[in-house]
Amino acid sequence: LHYFRDSFLNGNIYPRWLPDVYGGYGYPTFVFYQPGFFYVALFFSLICIDILTAIHLTLLFFFFIGGCGMYLLAKKITKDYLISLFVSLLFIATPYLYVNLYVRGDLSEYASMLILPYPLFFLYHLKDRLLRGGLAFFDLLISALSVASVILMHPAPAMFSIPCFGIFAIVLLLQVPKDKQKKYFFAVITAFITSLVISSPYWLTLLQLKKHVYYEWAITDYFDIKNHGVYPLQLISNYWDYGGSEAGSEIDGMSFQLGLPHFILAIIGTFFGRKNKLNLLSFIFYVAFIILMLPFSIPFWQSLEILRFIQFPWRLLSVIAFLQAICICGLFNFGVKHYN
Numbered sequence: 001l002h003y004f005r006d007s008f009l010n011g012n013i014y015p016r017w018l019p020d021v022y023g024g025y026g027y028p029t030f031v032f033y034q035p036g037f038f039y040v041a042l043f044f045s046l047i048c049i050d051i052l053t054a055i056h057l058t059l060l061f062f063f064f065i066g067g068c069g070m071y072l073l074a075k076k077i078t079k080d081y082l083i084s085l086f087v088s089l090l091f092i093a094t095p096y097l098y099v100n101l102y103v104r105g106d107l108s109e110y111a112s113m114l115i116l117p118y119p120l121f122f123l124y125h126l127k128d129r130l131l132r133g134g135l136a137f138f139d140l141l142i143s144a145l146s147v148a149s150v151i152l153m154h155p156a157p158a159m160f161s162i163p164c165f166g167i168f169a170i171v172l173l174l175q176v177p178k179d180k181q182k183k184y185f186f187a188v189i190t191a192f193i194t195s196l197v198i199s200s201p202y203w204l205t206l207l208q209l210k211k212h213v214y215y216e217w218a219i220t221d222y223f224d225i226k227n228h229g230v231y232p233l234q235l236i237s238n239y240w241d242y243g244g245s246e247a248g249s250e251i252d253g254m255s256f257q258l259g260l261p262h263f264i265l266a267i268i269g270t271f272f273g274r275k276n277k278l279n280l281l282s283f284i285f286y287v288a289f290i291i292l293m294l295p296f297s298i299p300f301w302q303s304l305e306i307l308r309f310i311q312f313p314w315r316l317l318s319v320i321a322f323l324q325a326i327c328i329c330g331l332f333n334f335g336v337k338h339y340n
Contacts (some may be wrong), residue, residue: 001055004030004038005045014201032206032213036152037108059101059110066114067092070322073117074329076124077278083332090265091117091325095238095257096317103254112154113318117325118146119165126187127172130180140191147195152202156310157318164285164319166192171277219308226302228312229295230256236263256314258290258324266327273330282326289316289323 007015014035019026030038040061045054070091074084092114100110122143129139147165151158169188176184196203219225234256266286273279291297293313301307 001038001041001045002051004035005042005051008042016205031209034108034152034154035202036149036154037111039152040111055107059107062111062114063092066117069115069117069121070325073121073124074325076121076128077276077326077329078332080332083329087325087328090259090262090328091321093259094262094321094324095255095259096321099255100318108154109157109315109318112150112157113321115146115149115153116157116161116319116322119143119150119161120168120326122146122191123165123169123172123188126191127176127184130176130184130187135183135187140187140194143188143191144194144198147192148198151195151199154318155203156315159306159310160289160316161319161322164323167281168278171281174277215309219305219311223311225308225311225313226298228314229298230293230314231295235290235293236260256293256317258317258320262324262328265331266324269328269331271330272332273327276330279327279330282323286320286323286327289320292316 003018003020004015006020007018014030016030017026017028018030021027021029037058041054041058044057044061045051048054048057067088071084071088074087075081078084078087094113097110097113100106100113122139126135126139126143129135147162150161173181173184173188217223235258238255238257238260266283270279270283292300293316297313301310301313
C-alpha cells in the first residue's frame with residue numbers, strides 16, 4: 001500500500017509498476033494482481049498518515065459494508081428487518097471470513113467476500129425501480145459499479161459468482177410484468193457491459209500480457225490444484241489443523257469449515273423456502289460448489305487452464321458463504337406472512 005500510494009501521488013492513476021520494490025529494480029505487481037482493495041485502502045491512507053492504521057480502517061470499512069450489504073439483500077428477500085439483521089450477523093460470522101483475515105492474510109479475497117451481496121441487491125433494486133415507474137442513469141451506474149467491484153477485488157470469487165448473478169437476474173426477470181421484461185433485460189445487460197468496461201483496465205491488460213509472462217510457477221508444485229481438495233469432514237470440523245496434508249490439503253493449521261450452525265440453518269431454510277425460486281437456486285449453487293471442493297472433482301479443475309489459476313478449490317468458500325446466507329433467509333418463510 002505504501003508503494004501503491006507513492007506511485008499514485010506521483011501521477012499514476014493506475015499504479016501497475018512499483019519502482020521501489022525488489023531492491024529498487026521494481027516489479028509490475030498490479031499488472032496481474034487485482035487492485036480493488038488497494039484503491040479503497042488508498043483513500044484511507046490519504047487521510048491517515050500511518051499505513052497500518054489505514055489498513056485497519058479499510059478492514060473495518062469492508063466488515064461494516066459487508067454486514068450492511070447482506071442486511072439490505074435479506075431485507076429485499078424477507079421484507080423483515082429482524083430476520084435480515086439475524087442473517088447479516090450470521091454472514092459476518094462465517095468462519096472462512098476470519099480464515100482469510102487472520103490465517104491467510106488474503107485481504108483482497110476478504111474484501112471480495114464481503115461485497116458479494118451488493119450485485120444481487122442491485123438486481124432487486126433495478127426490478128423495484130422499474131416497477132415503481134422507471135430507471136435512472138444512477139441506478140444503472142451503481143449496479144455496474146457493484147459488479148465491477150467484485151471483478152476488481154478478486155478474480156476467483158468473481159469467476160463463480162457472476163454466472164450466479166446472471167441466473168438470478170433471469171429469475172427476477174420472470175417476476176417482472178411481461179410488458180416491462182424487455183426493459184429490465186436491457187437494463188441488466190447494460191449494467192453488466194458497463195461493469196466490464198469499468199474493470200477492463202485490470203482484466204483486459206491481464207489477458208493481453210499473459211503470453212509475455214511465465215506463469216507455470218503459479219499452477220505447479222505447491223500451487224497445483226490437485227493438492228488442495230477438501231474432504232467432507234473438513235467442512236464441518238472446527239479443528240484448525242484437522243488432518244493436514246494427510247486429509248488432502250497441504251495447508252496445515254487452516255480451517256475449511258462452512259460453519260456447522262450455518263450449514264444446518266441453510267438446509268432447514270431451503271426446506272421452508274423451497275417455493276421461492278431464488279432460494280432454491282441458491283441452494284443448488286451452494287451444493288454444487290461444495291461438491292466442486294471435494295477431491296473427486298479435481299479432474300474438473302484440471303480440464304480447463306483458466307480454472308487451474310484458481311489454485312485452491314476451497315476459494316469457493318467465499319461464494320458459498322454468500323449463497324449460504326441466502327439459503328438461511330428461507331428459514332423464515334415459515335410463519336412470515338410477507339415473505340417474497
